[in-house]
Structure formats: C-alpha cells, structure tokens
Amino acid sequence: MRIQLVAVGTKMPAWVETGYREYERRFSGDLVLSLTEIPAGKRGKNADIKRILQKEGELTLNAVPKGNKIVTLEVTGKALTTPDLAQHLAAWQMDGRDISLLIGGPEGLAPECIQASEQKWSLSALTLPHPLVRIIVAESLYRAWSVNANHPYHRE
Numbered sequence: 001m002r003i004q005l006v007a008v009g010t011k012m013p014a015w016v017e018t019g020y021r022e023y024e025r026r027f028s029g030d031l032v033l034s035l036t037e038i039p040a041g042k043r044g045k046n047a048d049i050k051r052i053l054q055k056e057g058e059l060t061l062n063a064v065p066k067g068n069k070i071v072t073l074e075v076t077g078k079a080l081t082t083p084d085l086a087q088h089l090a091a092w093q094m095d096g097r098d099i100s101l102l103i104g105g106p107e108g109l110a111p112e113c114i115q116a117s118e119q120k121w122s123l124s125a126l127t128l129p130h131p132l133v134r135i136i137v138a139e140s141l142y143r144a145w146s147v148n149a150n151h152p153y154h155r156e
C-alpha cells in the first residue's frame with residue numbers, strides 16, 4: 001500500500017526536510033510513504049484568504065490519485081493512540097486502496113478537502129505548525145507499522 005502525504009507548503013527549512021525524510025526512508029516493501037507538496041498561496045496584506053484556501057484545496061484534491069481513500073489531519077478530528085493507529089493501518093491495508101493524508105496550510109484545509117475526507121485524524125488538541133505535522137505523521141505511521149510488524153522500535 002502507498003501512503004501519500006499531501007501537504008500545503010514547499011521550500012521547508014532543512015530541519016523539516018531532514019526530519020520528515022528520516023522517517024519516510026524507513027518505509028519499504030509493501031508499505032511506502034511519499035510526500036506531495038502543494039504550493040501555499042501568497043498571503044500579502046490584502047490577500048483574499050477565501051480564494052487562496054479554495055485554490056490550495058483544488059490543488060490538494062487534484063494531487064490525490066483517483067480511487068485513494070482520503071484521510072484529513074484536523075485538530076478536531078479523532079485522537080488515536082499508537083495501538084489505535086496500528087489497527088487503522090492494518091484495516092487500511094486490508095481495504096486495498098492507497099491512502100492520501102491531507103495536511104492544510106496556515107488557515108487549515110479547504111471545505112472541499114474536509115468534505116472529501118473519509119476519516120479525520122487529530123494528533124493533539126493543540127494546533128501544530130503545518131511543517132511539524134508531516135514529521136509527526138511520518139513518525140507515528142512508522143511507529144504503528146512497527147507495532148504490527150513486532151519490530152522493537154515501539155515499546156509499551
């Protein structure tokens with residue numbers, strides 16, 4: 001199964017790139033993680049935020065391969081423990097579809113992305129900066145994989 005992160009924001013600082021790639025490279029074989037970056041709209045002084053959000057939403061949904069299951073990262077989504085996530089991961093693998101996990105930009109995800117979502121995942125009750133979210137998601141998925149694979153990375 002392929003898990004695609006679709007995240008608003010390009011040209012991330014080196015620490016974000018290094019942090020994310022550190023976990024991405026650990027996936028191989030029948031579980032592959034990839035990242036598609038969506039350029040964030042320019043937020044000038046008189047920027048039309050509604051239009052920018054709409055455009056970001058359109059680009060985000062266009063980046064999702066047809067037939068993928070869409071899961072959105074939302075502060076108000078469902079909080080998951082690592083064993084919960086491991087169970088979801090196993091269920092996603094049984095489902096047979098690839099997964100696209102959507103991460104919004106500074107104002108969050110466009111309503112169209114939220115409507116297209118089959119599952120809403122919250123990492124914390126705190127609002128996290130979007131560059132950090134891709135790293136936490138990649139690490140959490142790797143940890144969940146390690147639970148299912150009986151790999152010693154995760155310890156109870």
Ligand SMILES: C[S@@+](CC[C@H](N)C(=O)[O-])C[C@H]1O[C@@H](n2cnc3c(N)ncnc32)[C@H](O)[C@@H]1O
Nearest residue numbers: 073074103104107108109122123124127128130
């Ligand atoms: C800076 S946040 C957006 C904040 C925006 N005001 C909102 O309420 O969505 C950017 C993106 O990071 C993700 N994000 C931030 N904190 C999160 C959390 N605690 N759980 C899940 N996703 C989160 C979401 O995808 C969000 O759209």
